Amino acid sequence: MTGAGGAREREQLAAVLRELRDDTGLSLNALAAKTAYSKSSWARYLGGRSLPPRHAVEALCLLAGREPGGVLALYELVRGASRGGAGVRRASAPAGPVSVGRRSRRIWAVAGSVVAAAVGVYVWSLLGTGATGGTGTGGTGAGGRGAVAGAREGHAPGCLADSCTGRDAEALRCSTATHQPVVLAERRYADGVVVKLRHSERCGTVWARIDRGAVGDRVELHAPEAKAQRREVQDDFDARGSVSTPMAFVRSADLSEVRACLVHERQRSCFGSAD
Numbered sequence: 001m002t003g004a005g006g007a008r009e010r011e012q013l014a015a016v017l018r019e020l021r022d023d024t025g026l027s028l029n030a031l032a033a034k035t036a037y038s039k040s041s042w043a044r045y046l047g048g049r050s051l052p053p054r055h056a057v058e059a060l061c062l063l064a065g066r067e068p069g070g071v072l073a074l075y076e077l078v079r080g081a082s083r084g085g086a087g088v089r090r091a092s093a094p095a096g097p098v099s100v101g102r103r104s105r106r107i108w109a110v111a112g113s114v115v116a117a118a119v120g121v122y123v124w125s126l127l128g129t130g131a132t133g134g135t136g137t138g139g140t141g142a143g144g145r146g147a148v149a150g151a152r153e154g155h156a157p158g159c160l161a162d163s164c165t166g167r168d169a170e171a172l173r174c175s176t177a178t179h180q181p182v183v184l185a186e187r188r189y190a191d192g193v194v195v196k197l198r199h200s201e202r203c204g205t206v207w208a209r210i211d212r213g214a215v216g217d218r219v220e221l222h223a224p225e226a227k228a229q230r231r232e233v234q235d236d237f238d239a240r241g242s243v244s245t246p247m248a249f250v251r252s253a254d255l256s257e258v259r260a261c262l263v264h265e266r267q268r269s270c271f272g273s274a275d
Contacts, residue, residue, distance in 0.1 A: 007048075013078045014048030016071060017057070021046060023064040032237060034170045035059045036244055039237045051079060055246065059171035062158050161204045162249040165226055169247050174203035184255060184273040189262065195219055197260040197273065198244075205247035208260035215239050220261040222270070223248040 021031065021042075028046075032039040037056050045052035057075050061068035157164075157179075158172035169175040181198040184206070188194050194211040210219040213233040221229040226248035233239055250258055261270040 009078045009081050010051060011048040013051075013074060014046055016074060017052070017060060018046050020060050020064040020066060020071070023066070024060070026063065029237075031060075031063070033241060034063060036168050036231055036246060038234050038243075040235050055167060059168045062171045062173075157200075157203050159203060164203050164205045164247045165249050166229065166246045169198070169200060169203075169205065169207050169244060172203070172247075174200040174205055174247065184258065185260065185271055185275065187260075187262075187269070187271050189264070189269070193217070193262070193264075195260055195262045195271075197221075197258060197271075199250075199255065199258075200247070203247070204249055204251075206250050206255070206258050207245050207247045209242050209244040210262065211242045213239060213243065213262075214264065216265075218263040219243060219245055220263065220268075220270075221245045221248055222259040222261065223250045224254045224257050226250065 024031065026034065028039045028042050031037075031042050035042075035056065036059070037045075037052075041052075041056075044050040045056060052075075054072065054075065057071060058068045061071050157174050159167060159174070164172060164174060169181070173179070175181045175198070179200070179202055181200045183196050184199050185197040186194065191214070192212045193214070196209045196211070197206065198209060199206045206221065206223055207229065208219045208221040210217060210231075210233065213219070215233050215235060215238070217233045219231055219233075223229075229245040229248055231243050231245045233243055248258075256272065256274040259270045259272045261268050
């Protein structure tokens with residue numbers, strides 16, 4: 001974003017994301033391990049230094065046990081402002097109610113741009129109500145956090161079949177401690193690099209994961225009737241751990257056609273369960 005206004009709006013979004021991160025109870029390292037984004041990327045997103053991808057916002061909401069709709073609406077407003085305010089109208093009447101999952105409050109904003117009004121109202125409703133530390137529907141005290149924790153412990157996946165395509169397997173609970181994915185195929189390379197082709201039977205999806213890749217390596221997933229999914233090893237933190245592509249929906253009859261690829265120094269090596 002450019003300009004003072006854009007910077008302010010980005011910081012307001014970052015404040016909401018930090019609140020969500022607090023609700024997850026996860027460190028930056030743990031957050032990176034549970035999503036497709038590195039520790040350094042999350043540090044930039046939460047610090048307001050860069051605008052996160054939409055999928056990162058969605059993954060954080062789901063890890064926090066929060067419905068993503070309200071946060072994504074705020075995200076789109078901020079993203080619109082980052083593009084120079086294209087399509088943003090001036091507000092001549094109060095804005096409507098802003099809903100944040102269970103934290104729902106009717107607040108009226110007057111005058112100013114829709115972006116500034118909506119962002120300000122949303123941040124107040126999410127953060128301001130938690131200032132008292134109470135246990136009501138809007139608080140972030142013991143009762144509020146208990147409700148969030150209960151939502152996180154739900155067993156149902158956050159997506160099914162085609163709705164999972166392009167999204168993170170762990171954030172959407174397609175890969176959990178009690179619902180481990182099936183490894184359809186695995187290939188080992190030099191220097192301990194391992195690429196796995198993984199399948200979630202409960203969600204009907206596949207994705208590829210690289211362990212101990214080198215910075216600059218890219219892992220790809222190619223599935224029938226789905227857009228290719230890719231993820232790159234961005235930094236030393238990624239290289240020491242693992243990086244997964246977003247998921248793609250695949251029918252059971254087509255699993256043998258799914259391919260995982262490693263791109264290392266412009267050389268591509270692909271494999272599948274039928275190899």
